[in-house]
Amino acid sequence: MFYYYEKDNKILASQRAGLPYPQREPIPGAPIYYLVEGDPVLGRGSFKVNHPGQLKAPHGLEVLDASRLPEFPLDGPLSAALEAGQLTAVNTGRAGWESVLSAAPSAGKKRLNILAIGDVGSTLLTGLKLLGGDVLSSIGICDVSDQVTARWEFEMGQINLPWDYYAFPDVEVVPAEKLFDCDVFVFVASRGIPPVGSKVKDVRMAQFETNAAIVKQYAQMARAANFQGLWCAVSDPVDPLAKTAYLESNKDENGNWDGRGLRPEQVQGFGLGVMNARAAYYAKRDEKLASFLTEGRSFGPHGTGLWIANSIDHYDEAISRELTQKTVTANLWMRELGSSPMWPPPCPPGPCPSCSPSGGSGTAGRCSWTASLWGSRTAIPPPGWRPSCCPVSPTSSLGIFKRRRRN
Numbered sequence: 001m002f003y004y005y006e007k008d009n010k011i012l013a014s015q016r017a018g019l020p021y022p023q024r025e026p027i028p029g030a031p032i033y034y035l036v037e038g039d040p041v042l043g044r045g046s047f048k049v050n051h052p053g054q055l056k057a058p059h060g061l062e063v064l065d066a067s068r069l070p071e072f073p074l075d076g077p078l079s080a081a082l083e084a085g086q087l088t089a090v091n092t093g094r095a096g097w098e099s100v101l102s103a104a105p106s107a108g109k110k111r112l113n114i115l116a117i118g119d120v121g122s123t124l125l126t127g128l129k130l131l132g133g134d135v136l137s138s139i140g141i142c143d144v145s146d147q148v149t150a151r152w153e154f155e156m157g158q159i160n161l162p163w164d165y166y167a168f169p170d171v172e173v174v175p176a177e178k179l180f181d182c183d184v185f186v187f188v189a190s191r192g193i194p195p196v197g198s199k200v201k202d203v204r205m206a207q208f209e210t211n212a213a214i215v216k217q218y219a220q221m222a223r224a225a226n227f228q229g230l231w232c233a234v235s236d237p238v239d240p241l242a243k244t245a246y247l248e249s250n251k252d253e254n255g256n257w258d259g260r261g262l263r264p265e266q267v268q269g270f271g272l273g274v275m276n277a278r279a280a281y282y283a284k285r286d287e288k289l290a291s292f293l294t295e296g297r298s299f300g301p302h303g304t305g306l307w308i309a310n311s312i313d314h315y316d317e318a319i320s321r322e323l324t325q326k327t328v329t330a331n332l333w334m335r336e337l338g339s340s341p342m343w344p345p346p347c348p349p350g351p352c353p354s355c356s357p358s359g360g361s362g363t364a365g366r367c368s369w370t371a372s373l374w375g376s377r378t379a380i381p382p383p384g385w386r387p388s389c390c391p392v393s394p395t396s397s398l399g400i401f402k403r404r405r406r407n
C-alpha cells in the first residue's frame with residue numbers, strides 16, 4: 001500500500017504511513033516524488049524512474065537491468081506517473097533533499113561555461129559554437145591565461161552566417177567569479193598531461209593528483225555560488241575527477257561533510273561518449289564487430305574497466321572483448337601517431353545533448369553510483385538522471401563494476 005502526502009505543493013509517495021506531511025490524494029497528470037531511503041554520501045540523490053523495481057532497489061547497479069530488478073507492483077497513480085515520465089525517486093537520506101521539489105530547471109536555451117580553453121577545450125568550443133545554436137544561448141570561456149580567452153573570443157566572434165548574424169551562440173570571456181553563473185559548467189582544465197612519447201602507461205590516472213587539486217578549488221566555488229546546474233567532467237581521469245567534484249563541493253570550510261554542495265545527479269563525467277564513438281569506428285571497419293552499430297552499448301568508466309557490449313540482444317563475449325580492447329587502447333595508438341586525442345572527445349559537442357529540453361535520448365555519460373561513477377546510456381530530463389534500463393545487461397559489464405566497487 002502506498003501513502004500520498006503534500007510538501008511544497010508537490011505530491012510525495014511512500015510505503016510509510018504517518019510521515020510528517022499532510023496527506024493528499026494524487027492528482028492525475030501531476031508529477032509524483034517517491035521517497036526512498038539511502039546513504040547520505042554514497043546513495044543516489046534523485047532520479048527519474050523507468051522501472052518499478054528501481055523504487056525497491058534504488059542504489060545498486062541493478063537499476064540498469066530490468067532482469068535483475070526486484071518485483072515491485074505499483075498502484076494506479078504511480079503506474080500512470082511512471083508511464084508519463086512523471087515519477088522521480090528522491091533519497092531522503094541526503095541533507096537538503098527537499099530542494100529537489102522546488103528545483104525549476106530553466107526553460108529555453110541554456111548558458112554554458114567552459115573552463116579551460118586548451119586543446120580539448122578549444123575543440124569543444126568550436127563544436128558547440130557551430131552545432132549548439134539550437135540549445136545554447138551563449139558560451140562563456142575562462143582560463144588562467146587571459147591571452148588564450150581573448151584570442152578565442154575574437155576568433156569565435158567572427159564566425160557568422162551572412163545575413164543571419166545570430167545563428168550561432170555568442171562566445172564571451174567570463175571571469176572566474178562568474179563561472180557558475182550558468183546552466184552547464186564544463187571542466188576541461190588540466191595541468192601535467194604526460195607528453196606524447198613519454199613512457200607513462202596510464203596517461204589519464206597520471207593526471208589525477210594535479211587535476212584533483214584544480215577540481216577542488218572550483219568545486220568549492222560552485223558550492224559558494226549555490227550552483228544548481230550541471231557539472232560536466234571532461235578532464236582526465238574523468239570518473240575520479242567527477243567524484244572529487246561531488247565530494248569536495250559537499251565539505252565545509254573545515255573539510256567536514258555537510259552535504260550542502262552539488263547533488264550527485266548534478267555531476268556527470270563525459271568520457272563514455274568518446275569510447276562509444278571509438279567502438280563505432282572499429283565496428284564500421286570490421287564486419288565481425290558490426291553488430292555494435294545497431295545493438296551495442298558501452299558501460300563503465302573512461303578507461304580501464306570499460307566494457308563495450310557488442311549487442312544487448314545477441315551478446316557475444318568474444319566480440320565484446322575484442323571491441324573493448326580496441327577501444328580502451330585507442331588513445332595509446334593515437335599517441336603513437338604523435339598526437340593526443342583531441343577531436344573525437346568533444347565532437348559531437350560534449351555536453352550539448354544535456355542542454356536539450358528532453359535531455360537528449362541517448363548521450364553516453366556516467367553518473368554517481370554508490371560513490372563510484374558508472375557509465376551507461378543516459379538521458380537527463382530534470383530533475384534527475386535517467387540511466388537507460390536494458391531488458392538484460394551483459395554480466396561482464398556489471399561484473400567489472402562490482403570488482404571495482406570492492407576495490
Ligand SMILES: NC(=O)c1ccc[n+]([C@@H]2O[C@H](COP(=O)([O-])OP(=O)(O)OC[C@H]3O[C@@H](n4cnc5c(N)ncnc54)[C@H](O)[C@@H]3O)[C@@H](O)[C@H]2O)c1
Binds near residue numbers: 120
Ligand atoms: N574526456 C575525454 O574524452 C578526454 C579526451 C581527451 C583528453 N581529455 C583530457 O582533457 C584534459 C585537457 O586536455 P587538453 O589537451 O586540452 O590540455 P591542454 O594542456 O591543452 O589544456 C589545459 C588547459 O587548462 C588550463 N589550466 C591549467 N590549470 C588551470 C587552472 N588552475 N585553472 C584554469 N585553467 C587551468 C591551461 O591554461 C590550458 O589552457 C586533459 O586532462 C586530457 O587528458 C579528456
